[in-house]
Each structure stands twice: as C-alpha cells, then as structure tokens.
Amino acid sequence: MLQWGHPLMAGDVALVVSELATNSVMHGAVRGRLFRVHLTLTEFVLRVAVSDPRGERLPRLGRPGDDECFGRGLLIVAQLADRWGVEQRDIGKTVFAELSVR
Numbered sequence: 001m002l003q004w005g006h007p008l009m010a011g012d013v014a015l016v017v018s019e020l021a022t023n024s025v026m027h028g029a030v031r032g033r034l035f036r037v038h039l040t041l042t043e044f045v046l047r048v049a050v051s052d053p054r055g056e057r058l059p060r061l062g063r064p065g066d067d068e069c070f071g072r073g074l075l076i077v078a079q080l081a082d083r084w085g086v087e088q089r090d091i092g093k094t095v096f097a098e099l100s101v102r
Contacts, residue, residue: 004041006101012080013039013046016097019073020050023059023095028052045082046099053092 017037024035035052061078064071077084081097 004046006041006046009046009099009101012099013048016048016077016080016099017050019077020048020095020097023073024050024052027057027059028054028092030054041101044101046101047096048081048099049094049096051089051092051094055088055091055093058086058093059095 017039021035021037028035030053033053035050038049038051040047040049059074061074062071074084077097080099082100084095084097087094087096
C-alpha cells in the first residue's frame with residue numbers, strides 16, 4: 001500500500017488478504033486447483049478479492065465461543081472492511097472486501 005500511496009491502510013489490507021486467503025485454503029481448496037488474490041485500487045475503494053474453486057462452500061459470519069480456535073476470520077474482515085460479500089463464478093466463488101480510501 002505504500003507504493004500505491006496509502007501507507008496507513010497497509011496493516012488492515014494485509015490482515016484482510018491474510019484472512020480471506022486462509023479461508024480459501026481451509027474451506028475452498030480442491031487438489032490441483034489454486035486460489036487467486038486480486039487487489040484493485042480506484043480513487044475511492046481498495047478491493048481485495050480472493051477466488052477459489054469451491055462455489056458450493058459459501059462463507060458466513062460465525063459466532064465462535066470464547067474457547068474456540070477458529071471462526072473469527074470473516075468477523076475480522078467485516079470489522080475492517082466497509083463492505084464484503086461473495087460472488088458466484090462459473091467455477092467456484094470470489095469473496096471480496098472493500099475498504100474506503102481515506
């Protein structure tokens with residue numbers, strides 16, 4: 001983000017990429033198929049999009065118990081992003097998060 005002129009967003013964007021990519025590996029992986037991370041910057045929005053081949057496994061916000069180790073990734077994304085969602089693809093899905101450029 002420093003090279004894109006938004007160094008203050010770098011930590012949040014890195015965390016969003018990490019959480020979405022981890023979810024893709026944990027829940028969207030298919031042997032022999034990869035996932036894709038795509039970042040797009042416009043004047044107003046930075047969009048992080050992670051695509052994987054498992055369109056039947058749609059993400060949802062969890063409510064993990066205090067003693068559970070997993071299930072907080074999308075909660076973190078939802079707190080950091082101004083908007084997030086899922087787009088179906090011909091094969092698989094894309095989970096995206098959009099952060100306003102301030």
